[in-house]
Amino acid sequence: MQKATADKSDPIAAQLAPVGRETVQDRVYLELRRALIGGLFEPSQVLTIRGLADALMTSTMPVREALGRLITEKALEALPNRSVRVPPITLERMDDLLRARILIEGEAIALAATRMTPRQITTIESMLGEWDEMRALKHKKDVDREVTLNQAFHFEIYRACGSAVLIPMIESLWLQSGPCIRVAIYAFSDAGEVDTAHYHRTIVKAIAAQDAKGARDALVADISRPFTFLRSKLEAEAKKGQSA
Amino acid sequence: MQKATADKSDPIAAQLAPVGRETVQDRVYLELRRALIGGLFEPSQVLTIRGLADALMTSTMPVREALGRLITEKALEALPNRSVRVPPITLERMDDLLRARILIEGEAIALAATRMTPRQITTIESMLGEWDEMRALKHKKDVDREVTLNQAFHFEIYRACGSAVLIPMIESLWLQSGPCIRVAIYAFSDAGEVDTAHYHRTIVKAIAAQDAKGARDALVADISRPFTFLRSKLEAEAKKGQSA
């Protein structure tokens, strides 16, 4: 049916090419991805191809392909109008996302706990210090930095799980829960203390002891927090406004 | 039940639009998807945009967008040359895929086991009969029908798990393991008996009894089979040809 070009050597050593010319399409995709994980778009916000193309200083071509990719990983949602929007937050969706994250990220960290090298453990330990730095000058709450640091910490661990299948799934889950998390973090900051460092410390301790179960439990506690918080917030709002 | 009642409020009731004009892009995407799950492309096969566009009687436009989507869900692989191919089969990747499938599909069927309605259980029971039909005229082995029936059976169950997050992930996993499965089924047919019906019967029995753990175990046995079989086959081949 196809051309097939039966290559002579099977593993062409694909993973991460030595020469990686970046295409505009990839730049746009990564840009949108970063914005979504960081929660820069708000839930239910509608995105237009031409609008994004103008904002990103390119033509519509790379944008539509990037949007299509984000739609397939459920980071965006295609409406029947053919317009595209950030998925709205609902209670069911939040519970659904949290359950999936506990399942998959829990497995990933359990694998990583038995595989991380001393060098990798040192790396995540050093990340704990950054939380203290940030707490020191907490008078201005830098939500962007919190999000970035939290992401770097978790994915440093997940990368060590050694599964090329699980990691993209986790990325997709973060993409989907990005908007929720942002809302939750803002709510957190209003509510009081941001105790992420404590949870991360518990995670690091378990990993250093090669305690897979302990690491999984600590992770569950860490990622459940913003969800349960946001959940109670949403429920309160739902009780007030029954108009919709 | 559907009807959508186009309200301006937040939940626009997106899921499954009442009017679903099918775009060419979606047609191409579904076509390629079906071909991949069915294993119609062989591992390491290179696909070209213009080639597929000709084969599918359309321009390059919908094809490149469909390919981009399939690449993001790891159903296809982007080479540094910017060409696209079906990911090759390796032992590590197979183990990785199987572990992820056991984890996620196991969770999905455990959820489904407690949620399936009698009507849905009747549906999957009736599917068992089709295996007997097929066995009756087994002189010609209809691999396509086996693949289709197997897929229909599993996803009828997964749909009942009620998770809009897990199901797309399972689809992605099937997309990724499609080429492997096809190879395994062919090997199976050569080796002797195709005993899928037996495994499916065990699954149905557990679900009918609302036995979540039993259903999970039965599923693990079902989906592990082709992988372990293919694994031994690959190991034997690897022992012979160390040339590559």
Next chain:
DNA sequence: TCAATGCAAGTGTGATCACAAATCAAATAA
């Protein structure tokens, strides 16, 4: 005043073109 109609701007989709990079083949030189 209010609802219906019609026009205009906006938007997604598919096709086509231009260009650069990669691939393949033949021809040339050692």
Next chain:
DNA sequence: TTATTTGATTTGTGATCACACTTGCATTGA
């Protein structure tokens, strides 16, 4: 004969255009 180079073809990428559909607003009618 073998290795290298050169030229033609193929291929992916980005831009632009044409068309259909939707949306929003102003006009028109009762």
